[in-house]
Amino acid sequence: MLSAPAPAPAPAQPAAPTAAELLDFVRSIAADPEKVAQLALDPLDRTWIRLEGPGGxxxxxxxxxxxxxxxxxxxxGSYGAFVTAGGELTEESxxxxxxxxxxxxxxxxxxLDRTRALPAGKGRAFGRNHVHQVVNRxxxxxxxxxxxxxxxxxLIRRYLRDDRTLRLDVVEHPETW
Incomplete structure (x- = not known):
């Protein structure tokens, strides 16, 4: 009697990237002029392109x-990294x-306040409970x-800041982005 073939193993899930790997990834994209040039710039509104990140x-x-x-x-609750590819951003955290x-x-x-100027090529990684704002001054x-x-x-939680008080304002979910 023949037995049925064994089921194929499930594809391996990619390992979760570390914060350092995310920082390496964003640095590599920021240093690629062809990828950066794909982004259309609007004179008044922020623009974006979704990218395929490492490990999901x-x-x-x-x-x-x-x-x-x-x-x-x-x-x-997500951790992450970002790098300025052109111009200069300021992070207040x-x-x-x-x-x-x-x-x-x-x-x-x-x-508690920290301000970092991030010219092209500069960036940082951050942990799961990082609260900040990023500004093009x-x-x-x-x-x-x-x-x-x-x-x-x-999700993204947005806060209102009044001097020394930080207040939860709104919680946004991916379907609203």
Whole structure:
């Protein structure tokens, strides 16, 4: 009697990329002029192209018109990395990871604010509970950046900042992006 052939093994899931691997990935895209040139720039609105990130990561190439910003936000528990590919961006962040859930308003201690100028070729990796905003402070020049997140963004929490108080404003889900 013949037996049925054994089922094919399930395809291996890619290993989760590390934050360092995400940073290497965004640096490589930012350094590729042909990939960066694929992004159409709009004079008033941010533009983007979704990219295939390493190991199932979500990745984006973003265009920033002069004066645009993200507002304060987190990445819903995902970690990630970003690099400026053209122009210059400024990241304003908090020097302490904040809990991602269980609060609506926090009074921030003095000395937590950090500001990083990120000219072309510069970027950073960040952890799961990172709260920041990214700004193109130029009045004349677009900026372009590359971002990657793992796991893919389940949501983004947006915050309002009033001096030392950070308040949860809205939670956005992927279907609204």
């Amino acid at each position: 990561a979500e990745a984006w190439l973003l265009g920033w018109p002069p004066g645009t910003e993200t507002g304060w936000h987190d990445h819903g 908090l020097a302490v990871p904040l809990p991602s859930e269980g609060w609506r308003s926090l009074e921030l201690a003095e000395g 130029s009045a004349e020049r677009h900026a372009i950046s590359v971002h990657a997140y793992y796991p893919p963004l389940p």
